[in-house]
Amino acid sequence: MIRWILIAVLAAGVAGTAAWGYQEHQEKNAILIQAENTYQRAFHDLSYDMDLLHDEIGTALAMNSESRLSPQLVDIWRLTSEALSNVGHLPLGLLPFNKTEEFLSNIGDFTYRAAVRNLQDDPLSEEETAQLKELYKQSGEIKNELRQVQHTAMENNLRWMDVQLALATQDEQSDNTIINGFQTVEKTVDGFSEGNVDSTVPGQSSEEHQFQFLTGKKISEDEAAEIGMELFNVENEENLTITESGDGADIPLYSVSYRNGEKNAYMDMAVKGGHPLTLLVNREVGEQEISLNEGLKQAEDYLATFDFENMTLFQSNQYDNIGVYSFLYNDDGVRIYSDAIEVKVALDNGDILGLAARNYFMNHKDRDNPEPEISEEEAKEMVNQDVEIQEEFLAVIDNDLGEEVLTYEFLGVLNNDTYRIFINAMDGTEEKVERLDGKEINYAAGF
Amino acid sequence: MTYKKLSLLTMIACFFFIGLHLTHAPKQAEAFSPQVIQHGASGDDVIELQARLQYLGFYNGNIDGVFGWGTYWGLRNFQYEFGMKVDGLAGPETKEKLVSASEYDEAYVKEQIRQGRDFTHYGGTDNQAQSSGSSPQSGGGGGESADQQTTTTAVNVPQGFSQNDIQLMANAVYGEARGEPYEGQVAVAAVILNRVESSTFPNTVSGVIFEPRAFTAVADGQIWLTPNEQAKQAVMDAINGWDPSGNALYYFNPETATSDWIWSRPQIKRIGKHVFCK
Numbered sequence: 001m002i003r004w005i006l007i008a009v010l011a012a013g014v015a016g017t018a019a020w021g022y023q024e025h026q027e028k029n030a031i032l033i034q035a036e037n038t039y040q041r042a043f044h045d046l047s048y049d050m051d052l053l054h055d056e057i058g059t060a061l062a063m064n065s066e067s068r069l070s071p072q073l074v075d076i077w078r079l080t081s082e083a084l085s086n087v088g089h090l091p092l093g094l095l096p097f098n099k100t101e102e103f104l105s106n107i108g109d110f111t112y113r114a115a116v117r118n119l120q121d122d123p124l125s126e127e128e129t130a131q132l133k134e135l136y137k138q139s140g141e142i143k144n145e146l147r148q149v150q151h152t153a154m155e156n157n158l159r160w161m162d163v164q165l166a167l168a169t170q171d172e173q174s175d176n177t178i179i180n181g182f183q184t185v186e187k188t189v190d191g192f193s194e195g196n197v198d199s200t201v202p203g204q205s206s207e208e209h210q211f212q213f214l215t216g217k218k219i220s221e222d223e224a225a226e227i228g229m230e231l232f233n234v235e236n237e238e239n240l241t242i243t244e245s246g247d248g249a250d251i252p253l254y255s256v257s258y259r260n261g262e263k264n265a266y267m268d269m270a271v272k273g274g275h276p277l278t279l280l281v282n283r284e285v286g287e288q289e290i291s292l293n294e295g296l297k298q299a300e301d302y303l304a305t306f307d308f309e310n311m312t313l314f315q316s317n318q319y320d321n322i323g324v325y326s327f328l329y330n331d332d333g334v335r336i337y338s339d340a341i342e343v344k345v346a347l348d349n350g351d352i353l354g355l356a357a358r359n360y361f362m363n364h365k366d367r368d369n370p371e372p373e374i375s376e377e378e379a380k381e382m383v384n385q386d387v388e389i390q391e392e393f394l395a396v397i398d399n400d401l402g403e404e405v406l407t408y409e410f411l412g413v414l415n416n417d418t419y420r421i422f423i424n425a426m427d428g429t430e431e432k433v434e435r436l437d438g439k440e441i442n443y444a445a446g447f
Numbered sequence: 448m449t450y451k452k453l454s455l456l457t458m459i460a461c462f463f464f465i466g467l468h469l470t471h472a473p474k475q476a477e478a479f480s481p482q483v484i485q486h487g488a489s490g491d492d493v494i495e496l497q498a499r500l501q502y503l504g505f506y507n508g509n510i511d512g513v514f515g516w517g518t519y520w521g522l523r524n525f526q527y528e529f530g531m532k533v534d535g536l537a538g539p540e541t542k543e544k545l546v547s548a549s550e551y552d553e554a555y556v557k558e559q560i561r562q563g564r565d566f567t568h569y570g571g572t573d574n575q576a577q578s579s580g581s582s583p584q585s586g587g588g589g590g591e592s593a594d595q596q597t598t599t600t601a602v603n604v605p606q607g608f609s610q611n612d613i614q615l616m617a618n619a620v621y622g623e624a625r626g627e628p629y630e631g632q633v634a635v636a637a638v639i640l641n642r643v644e645s646s647t648f649p650n651t652v653s654g655v656i657f658e659p660r661a662f663t664a665v666a667d668g669q670i671w672l673t674p675n676e677q678a679k680q681a682v683m684d685a686i687n688g689w690d691p692s693g694n695a696l697y698y699f700n701p702e703t704a705t706s707d708w709i710w711s712r713p714q715i716k717r718i719g720k721h722v723f724c725k
Contacts, residue, residue: 030666036668037666040657041653041654041657044615044652044657047609147609154611154614154615245716248713249715280630282680288490291485292482292484292485293484293488294482316487316488317603317605319603326687356687356688356689418516437604438606439601441600442599442600
């Protein structure tokens with residue numbers, strides 16, 4: 001009898017221990033993942049900060065007015081401290097990374113000192129500009145190295161917990177890519193002598209205008225289905241589903257989706273007037289048969305089938321076999337940045353793969369653009385003299401306060417970098433300076 | 448017998464050689480495909496365009512096969528100097544003028560690109576002097592994959608984004624929404640971007656993704672599954688301005704959602720298994 005009780009108690013004990021062990025194991029895993037995620041965030045943030053830092057220093061180089069330069073320098077200073085704090089989060093304690101930290105705090109010191117003094121009375125000296133240029137170059141190199149480490153880390157699914165272990169056990173094996181990468185970064189910095197995400201279209205409205213131009217009468221679901229079939233270029237109504245949006249939507253929408261194995265399509269349509277706001281077609285895109293330029297013709301023809309008038313090409317980009325085109329509304333020779341439409345074209349046969357007109361419908365209205373009060377020549381005077389101006393436009397952008405302002409837009413070159421500079425056409429204020437990039441080393445090229 | 452065989456073999460080899468030679472020769476003489484090359488394009492034609500512009504001294508950047516701003520200004524200056532209409536498009540007339548004014552050593556340029564070297568292609572200078580000789584990066588194995596079609600050493604990325612940001616987002620999208628319809632994946636990517644822009648969330652893509660308790664795929668490690676091409680495509684669409692979520696900041700799966708709070712958010716729409724809300 002006692003024996004049986006003993007067995008029962010022991011069995012219960014074993015089961016309990018197993019359950020407890022399993023739970024502990026689960027908890028340990030959850031905590032490991034969480035720690036890993038913290039490291040990952042710090043790491044990816046750090047690479048991003050370095051990228052942004054490089055960008056912002058480059059932008060500062062092309063700025064002219066002191067009133068814009070001060071906040072720009074403050075921003076750089078803020079970024080260095082953010083980057084430094086991200087370095088601090090990484091388990092690099094045993095890895096010599098102090099040169100990079102020093103480099104970051106050097107940039108910070110430099111920009112802080114320059115930012116807090118009155119640049120109006122005491123502008124950047126030539127030496128300081130040269131120093132800024134040097135920092136720009138160096139930050140570019142560090143950025144590239146870090147991005148390379150980031151790429152390899154993601155490609156090979158490397159874990160920071162492993163890095164920590166490797167560092168802690170002081171293993172001789174030296175093929176830990178992350179550690180090696182950081183050592184390269186450190187070496188790059190060693191070689192130096194002492195010394196936001198914007199949206200893809202700049203100046204786009206962050207403040208939302210209220211769909212003033214969305215006209216027409218309400219349409220029914222059946223009418224929506226008809227428009228959908230026409231725009232998707234399909235005939236089979238059975239594969240079509242339509243739902244109406246809920247309370248949270250900015251404006252009432254019909255969402256139309258089409259499924260048919262090979263070709264799937266989706267569209268958001270305003271209930272008012274049945275205008276397409278977003279359209280996406282998903283299918284396999286084959287080998288490139290037509291050029292980016294021919295794709296543009298397709299995109300323009302497509303826009304012409306709607307009531308979009310006076311849209312001019314703003315930028316075009318080829319991503320593999322897909323062309324993406326961005327158009328701006330042209331109001332009597334003035335480019336309106338907030339009225340943008342994007343079109344996506346498959347470069348295998350020229351089919352339209354997508355349309356994004358939400359911005360256009362949200363912001364478009366009849367504008368009464370004033371006459372510029374200063375001449376183009378006067379505006380050019382306001383641009384940094386080192387920037388070689390190549391193209392000029394009139395444009396309406398949203399300034400930092402979210403107001404629409406009429407500006408002269410200049411595209412110019414400084415040290416092989418291209419900048420987009422907006423000068424207020426009324427009072428000559430430097431509203432915005434942007435370094436244009438849009439391409440990157442192909443990390444996956446395999447050399 | 449063996450003698451006959453041998454001679455036959457030699458003959459075949461000879462034919463082979465001649466055949467190779469014949470198919471190879473016209474390819475090198477031919478310049479550009481008939482396409483009009485414009486800003487944003489990439490590929491072999493762009494490599495040739497950049498090399499020819501550099502030969503004439505109009506282009507000082509890297510010959511990387513992506514038509515960026517540097518190429519654009521180089522082309523415009525070329526058109527200006529040669530008395531053509533300045534439009535930044537490499538059409539038939541521009542290409543003709545370029546071909547007659549410059550030389551293009553295709554074999555040299557492609558070889559340099561394959562080897563991943565730093566090099567230039569200026570006219571009047573010996574090629575040897577224009578190449579750094581050794582590969583700048585020794586990292587990454589299997590560099591000799593000559594069968595690779597695209598030889599561009601750069602890629603187009605949306606302004607303000609790196610390939611790594613895109614990759615990270617693709618990881619998140621794949622982990623969160625891999626069984627969802629395509630537009631549902633674009634919508635999830637759009638929510639990440641809407642959060643980056645919102646003042647109540649972190650200001651970086653990685654900050655938003657790794658915010659504690661924000662995404663279940665991050666919390667349970669599914670984010671480290673290898674994303675497929677479609678997830679990447681969805682991310683690109685979202686970055687380029689598509690937002691099927693209707694400007695949403697949150698989404699949840701009504702079948703598994705445990706929090707009451709999420710149900711109180713104003714709902715915008717449902718795509719696949721996810722309900723998107725403000």
